[in-house]
Amino acid sequence: MISLHVGLAVATGKPHAGVEAEQRGKSSDAAQSLPPSALSTAAQLVQQAEDHYQAGQLTEAIALWEQAADRYEQDGDHLNQALVLSFLATALDDLGQGTQAKSAIEQAISLVNAQNPVANREAAAVLAQVLTTQGERQLVHGQASEAFATWHTAEVAYRQADDTVGSLGSQINQARALQSEGLYKRATALLTQVEHSLQNQPDEQLKVTGLRNLGKILRLVGNLAQSRTVLEQSLAIAEKLRDDTPRSAAKVSGILLSLGNTIRAQGELNTALAFYQRAATTAPSLTAKTQIQLMQLSLLVEADQRADAQRLLLQIQSQLTNLPPSRLSAYGQINLAQNLIRLKGKMAGGVKEPGEVPLPPKFFSVAAQGLAMAVQQGRSVGDRRTESYALGTLGNLYETNQQWDDAKTLTGQALSLAQSINAPNIAYQWQWQLGRVFCRGTQLCATGALENATAAYTEAVKTLQSLRGDLAAINPDVQFSFRESVEPVYRQFVELLLQSDSDAPSQENLKQARQVIEALQLAELDNFFREACTNVRPVNIDQIDPQAAVIYPIILPSQLAVIVALPKQPLRYHKTQLLQADVDRLLTQMRQALRPTAFVEDQLPVAQQLYTLLLKPVETELATSGVKTLIFVPDGLLRSVPMAALHDGQQYLIEKYSVVLTPGLQLLQPRALERARLQGLLAGLSQAREGFAALPNVAVEIQQIEAELPSQVLLNQAFTQRSLQTQLDSTSSSIVHLATHGQFSSKADDTFILTWDGRTNVKRLDQLLRSREGKLNPIELLVLSACQTATGDKRAALGMAGVAVRSGARSTLASLWSVSDRSTALLMIEFYRKLGKPGVTKAEALRRAQIALLHQDDYASPYYWAPFVLLGNWL
Structure with missing residues (x-):
């Protein structure tokens, strides 16, 4: 029996085109795998069911698979019966019939196990495929650890069946489960192993499929550059092997679509559009072409290319009317309506509050008719998932048109359906929509x-x-x-x-x-x-530091709101009516005013204006409460602004308070620094590398810190990823100081530090820093002394917070922008001097170091001292 390879069908909470997700089982292969004497009505039923399933006609496919399973049972062919039951489970699960799907898959496993798969290669092959389907169901229903175990067992079965590609597919699936559990390091290691194995395979169709699946999961875990490389290799082999068959065209089209998706995630929208166009042109059927064009339409809307979007929209609308009724055509109507609603926002001059601008009548009519058809298709076949999506999107359409009662009724029906099939990734959308509808789209x-x-x-x-x-x-x-x-x-x-x-x-x-x-x-x-980043535990600030206040500035569409938590006092609140665009403009001006060539008269007005918005209303309370440390939980662009440089008209904020940033108190690991045990691992680059300029003062910085702190040193050629890993694993240094070029970005791929042997992105840095977990004491302080937030990236400081949270360090000291390496060296040396004094917290040591620079004529500008921020534990 020739085994079937389960494709990488990534489970999601939204309707999708269906081309990108490979089928979870190909029953047409099952018919081909039967011995000649068994080619009978059962095999024909399997083939017919496959055709219906591929067309999205699930009810018809289920009926045919049920007949085929009965026929195989009558013939005593329990292996093919089990295989068909696994196909049946997939379709039942698609329809939200979880209980029946579970029963079918359990029966399939029982049938195969009775055939002794350990000693029977055919039984092992079928068991592997059945387990692959079971693992898919488990992952879809949030049981990631169970899915991992199931797919590991499937891998063993594939090996028993001597199916190399099947076992590689199981490893890719295991990586998906690990990713879903937040175990990035293990997922990455497994994917690296898979890629190595695939590269050793001959250039055949199985390698094409394996590389494509690998490229898709690499995109999913955020390794976009590697995803692109792997997919380009898959495309090159597929085009070399291409023939005139529809199956070959479908493979090439699917890889082009995958490449478009990866390139889109990289932000290269025009290049992605070109790949979508090639994928649509190559697609072997109208259904496949339409599904790809829906992706293309969504990108045109996203890129605000309205004229092209409207032309493509009309073409898709015409094509959808020519598709036979099926789940795919229903999802096509849903996606078309969603894009019409988004296009409405663009035509109205931007994304508006729901209900601000009604949808043009012709668009409303097109969307409403298509969604009504999708609702009917879902309802007629008992496909509650599709019906929920269609009803909810129709509710969104009525919400957009300010027809509130209809919107509420439809959204409520959609929510009930989503909850009835235990689909929380759909339900939250309708819960949110109901909240908007109750308020009638008003602020x-x-x-x-x-x-x-x-x-x-x-x-x-x-x-x-x-x-x-x-x-x-x-x-x-x-x-x-x-x-x-x-x-x-x-x-x-x-x-x-x-x-x-x-x-x-x-x-x-x-x-x-x-x-x-x-x-x-x-x-x-x-x-x-792109993964759950940490286990969180709320912390009571009063129990950590009775001399600390927490400031929550929140940027809302029409106001800047501020919540202030003072020790042992009720929460305080104030707000200023300001549009988000005006707040963002003010924060951008603040950053620009802190350039090194700016005059004081350019800096102080905006610094004072921001102080007035954030702290002036609680100025007296702060002064009388005995607070010494201000902890900001900054929002949006506020993450990129140095709070230390706020000015009250008399002095900078740092002259009155220590200043700390944190993504939230639930991420803190409160603990005072044990100075008696302080020792450091100092690493840096003073020489030019990888196109980055030399940092000659790094050597001075490290030398003088070493004089203040017992340390291991890695400088220039000695500072490689491997040497850093070795030192982290073998020494219990409580402080890790990295003086090197680096960048924080809103994208994990673009957040990195520079070592002698190249860029180390944030996920690799995470692996290096966390390698000693469970073996040595955690890192108390991570210092990144020459990194900066990416220019032009409004959310770049998110990368800084990401490094801080994922490093495993209790505190992180980093810079919002790259400063003269001489002034940086002076600040860092002074910081360590103050840190060694009894009773001086990390936050206070940084404050004193910043003030020391502030009082030097050459470095009095906030440009030199303000960008250094402490994230996390300030004690």
Whole structure:
């Protein structure tokens, strides 16, 4: 029996085109694998079922597979019966019939195990495929660890069946499960092993498929450059082997689509569009072409190429009417409607609040008719997932058109369906939508609707929290966008909690708003790493430091809100009515004013204006409460602004308080520094490398820090990834000081430090720094003394927070921009001198070092001392 190779069907919470996701089992191969004497009605039924399944006609496929399974049972062919039952389980699961799917897969496993797969290669091959299907179901339902174990067993079975490609596919699937659990290091190691094995395979079709699947999962875990390289190799081999068959064209088209998706994730939109166009041109069927064009349309809308988008939209609409009724055509109608709604926002001059600008009548009619058809198709075959998507999107359409009652009814129906099939990754969207509809798309929710809206948003955020791992590993092929589909849920909920006509929000609402904004910070980091980044534990600030206050500045669409937590006092709140665009403009001006050539008269007005917005209303309370440390949980562009440089008209903030940044108190590991045990690992580059300029003062910096702190030193040629790993693994240095070029970016791939042997991106750095976990004491302080946030990247400081959280260090000291290496050396040397004094916290040591520079004429400008920020534990 020839084994079937289960493709990489990444489970997602949104309808997708279907081309990118490979089928989880190919029953047409099953028919071909039967011995000649067994070619019978059963095999024909399997083939017919496969054709229906590929066309998205799930009910028809299920009926035929059930008949085939009965026929094989009558013939006593239990292996093919088991195989068909696994296909049946996949289709049943697609329809949301989880109980029946579970029963089918369990029966299949039982049938195969009775055939002694350990000694029977044919039985081992079938068992491997059945287990692959079971693992897929487990991952879809959030059981990542169970899926990993199942796929590991499948790998063993594939090896028993002497199926190399099957075992490699199982390893790729195992990496998916590890990624979903947040075990990036293990997932990466496994994928590296798979790539090495694939490279040793001959240039045949199985290698093409393996490389394509590998390229897709590499994109999923965020290794975009490697994903592109692997997919380009897959494409080159596929084109070399290409013949005139539709199957060959489908492979090439699918790889082109995968490349388009990876390149899109890299931000090269025009290049991605070109690959989508090639994929559509190569597609062997109208269905495949239409599915690819839907991806192309979403990118045209995203890139605001409205004229091209409208032309393609009309073409897709015409093609969808010519497709036979199926799940694929239903999802096509849903995706078309979603893009129409997004296009409406672009035509209205940007993304508007729901309901601000009605959809043009012709667009509304097209979308409504298509969605009604999709609802009917889903309902007629019992496909509750499709019906939920169609109803919810139709609710969104009515919401956009300000038809609130219809929107509420349809969204409620969609939510009930999603909950009935235990699909939280769909349900949160309709919970969020209900919250918006209750408030009728307005910024100030009417009193009567406030309770219902708050309840809906609360459930949406709870659902998102439960989906952390799944959302982190979500598939970008389904047009998932964190900034469109997750971030607004949190921000709108915070805005709802803080709304008030006159009185301040209640203490309960302020506490919840603080929790929600911290949850957003954590979700952003998950999205940055494309995996759940850390286990969190809320911390009571009063129990850590009774002389610290926490400041939560929150940027909302029409206001800048600030929540202040003072020790042993009720939360305080103030706001300023300012559009987000105006806040962003002010913060950008602040950064620009801190350039080295700026005059004081350019710097102080904007620094004072920002101080007035953030701290002036609580200035007296801060002064009388005995607070010495201000902990900022910055939001948005505020992460890129040095709070130390705020000015009250008399002095800089750093002259009054120590300043700390943190993504949230739930990420802190509170513990005072044990000075008696301080020792360092100092590494740096003073010579020019990889196109980066020399940093001659790095050698001086390291030499003088070594005089203050017992240390191991890695300088220039000695500073490689391997030597850093060796030192981290063999010494219990509590401080790791890296004086080298580096960059923080909003993309993990572009966040790196420079070693002698090349760039080390944040995920590799994470592996290096965490390698000693469980063996040696954790790193107390990680210092990155010459790194900077990426120019022109408004969310670049997210990379800094990512390094801080993922390094395993209790505290991280880094710089928002690259400063003269001489002034950096002076600041760092002074920092270590102060850190060694009894009773001086890390935050206070940094404050004193910054003030020391501030009082030197050559370095009095905030440009030199302000960019250094402490993240995490300040004690």
